[in-house]
Amino acid sequence: MMSTARRPAATDPAADAPAEDTWLPEPPVLHSPWHTPERAVLQERARRFAMDEVLPVANELDPQKGEIPQRLLERLGELGYFGITIPAGDGGLGLGVFEYCMVSEELARAWMSVASILARSQGMGTSVADAERRRELLRRSAAGSWIGAVALSEPDAGSDLANVQTRAVRDGDDWVVTGHKRWCGNAKAADFIQVLVRVADPRPGESRSRGLRNLLLTKERGSFPAGLSGYPIDKVGYHGFLTWDLTFDGVRIPADDLIVEAGDDARGDGDSGAGFREAQKFLNTARVHTAARAVGLARAAVEDSVLYLQEREQFGHPIGDFQALRFALADMAAQVEQARSFYRQVAHLLDEGVPCEREAAMVKLQATEMAVRVTNQAMQLHGGNGYTTERQVERHWRDARLTTIFEGTSEIQKRIISNAMLPRSPLS
Numbered sequence: 417m418m419s420t421a422r423r424p425a426a427t428d429p430a431a432d433a434p435a436e437d438t439w440l441p442e443p444p445v446l447h448s449p450w451h452t453p454e455r456a457v458l459q460e461r462a463r464r465f466a467m468d469e470v471l472p473v474a475n476e477l478d479p480q481k482g483e484i485p486q487r488l489l490e491r492l493g494e495l496g497y498f499g500i501t502i503p504a505g506d507g508g509l510g511l512g513v514f515e516y517c518m519v520s521e522e523l524a525r526a527w528m529s530v531a532s533i534l535a536r537s538q539g540m541g542t543s544v545a546d547a548e549r550r551r552e553l554l555r556r557s558a559a560g561s562w563i564g565a566v567a568l569s570e571p572d573a574g575s576d577l578a579n580v581q582t583r584a585v586r587d588g589d590d591w592v593v594t595g596h597k598r599w600c601g602n603a604k605a606a607d608f609i610q611v612l613v614r615v616a617d618p619r620p621g622e623s624r625s626r627g628l629r630n631l632l633l634t635k636e637r638g639s640f641p642a643g644l645s646g647y648p649i650d651k652v653g654y655h656g657f658l659t660w661d662l663t664f665d666g667v668r669i670p671a672d673d674l675i676v677e678a679g680d681d682a683r684g685d686g687d688s689g690a691g692f693r694e695a696q697k698f699l700n701t702a703r704v705h706t707a708a709r710a711v712g713l714a715r716a717a718v719e720d721s722v723l724y725l726q727e728r729e730q731f732g733h734p735i736g737d738f739q740a741l742r743f744a745l746a747d748m749a750a751q752v753e754q755a756r757s758f759y760r761q762v763a764h765l766l767d768e769g770v771p772c773e774r775e776a777a778m779v780k781l782q783a784t785e786m787a788v789r790v791t792n793q794a795m796q797l798h799g800g801n802g803y804t805t806e807r808q809v810e811r812h813w814r815d816a817r818l819t820t821i822f823e824g825t826s827e828i829q830k831r832i833i834s835n836a837m838l839p840r841s842p843l844s
């Protein structure tokens with residue numbers, strides 16, 4: 417619940433300490449039916465880490481477009497956050513999508529990039545055919561020594577991923593990859609890049625996505641392997657890691673470094689649907705995780721606004737005395753609360769094993785559009801000061817603006833939802 421309470425502690429290390437009688441926002445708590453003592457401890461620890469250790473780094477580095485420093489990555493590893501959803505037997509915390517999203521909201525409240533880097537572990541890039549290697553990679557993923565990047569998008573394949581043109585051709589025991597990828601976050605700093613490639617053309621009448629596979633390009637952190645080059649794209653926000661435009665010119669990948677997916681039986685567990693179910697769960701989880709990050713950003717904007725409305729005076733009053741601004745704040749808080757309730761519900765359903773593709777698309781759509789509205793309104797409440805890098809609200813707004821674009825745009829989420837409600841359109 418978002419409420420306000422009189423507390424004499426500064427939650428914002430970069431801002432001037434609030435006056436003794438300043439009302440500070442009470443952060444969200446877990447009520448029934450979501451509350452467990454373990455979750456409450458996890459939430460409190462994540463919140464303290466975010467506000468004490470992440471926020472000051474974000475305030476210092478984001479204006480310089482500085483990446484998440486190594487020390488912060490190590491702390492995320494120490495806290496177990498790279499393996500929240502990885503089974504305890506494989507070195508993870510053995511928790512669910514609910515806890516993953518709950519921790520991510522806390523981190524995004526401080527710096528969205530830090531919440532995002534968690535999505536590049538959690539077992540990503542471990543779904544190889546060899547069971548022993550898979551377990552070793554899972555352990556590394558949980559420890560934060562197997563952090564990846566995902567290269568799906570291309571200059572001419574964004575929403576329409578079936579149009580991927582990057583080719584992989586078998587040559588002896590290797591795949592040889594040639595093509596152009598765009599928007600690959602964390603590519604250079606990663607331990608691996610999961611690359612979506614075309615290995616065959618669909619036959620007439622077959623789906624255009626037929627013949628697409630994910631390869632696992634293993635690499636050294638901080639460099640590109642032979643045949644791979646690129647440049648970082650200059651973005652509006654999301655500065656915690658670099659986003660790359662990549663050229664693959666005959667990059668060699670061992671044949672076994674193929675990600676097991678839709679319809680494969682390469683896991684050798686006799687379940688040919690396992691790959692497909694995992695891929696679908698991955699996508700649904702990614703959408704709910706994005707919703708949680710959006711809630712974290714919007715909440716940051718609300719919390720900053722609560723302070724600013726008391727700090728700033730005009731016409732002889734704190735601007736928080738004006739009803740128009742009080743009501744704007746109330747609208748913002750209600751929207752954040754609604755989106756949080758929705759993402760918790762969908763995360764819970766995913767943990768229960770309910771296939772909820774439509775609900776995951778709905779919560780991604782609603783929460784990210786909400787974050788754009790709320791951070792925009794927060795900037796308005798901050799007046800001219802909101803439009804400066806002296807205040808954090810501009811970072812929340814810049815980062816929120818991305819959330820309706822990446823991980824599938826709002827229009828693509830609407831397409832998923834409406835396809836579940838109507839006969840498929842010939843244009844879909």
Ligand SMILES: Cc1cc2nc3c(=O)[nH]c(=O)nc-3n(C[C@H](O)[C@H](O)[C@H](O)COP(=O)(O)OP(=O)(O)OC[C@H]3O[C@@H](n4cnc5c(N)ncnc54)[C@H](O)[C@@H]3O)c2cc1C
Binds near residue numbers: 823828
């Ligand atoms: C900062 C950033 C980081 C990213 N990180 C990664 C990453 O790590 N890895 C990766 O692979 N990709 C990444 N992406 C790419 C991202 O997923 C794409 O930008 C996104 O999927 C949209 O594709 P596009 O930019 O080509 O837009 P387009 O697909 O060209 O869309 C343009 C507009 O048309 C709309 N549109 C398209 N098709 C339809 C349709 N059928 N119906 C209605 N509207 C439609 C879109 O919603 C959008 O409004 C990142 C992007 C950004 C900006």
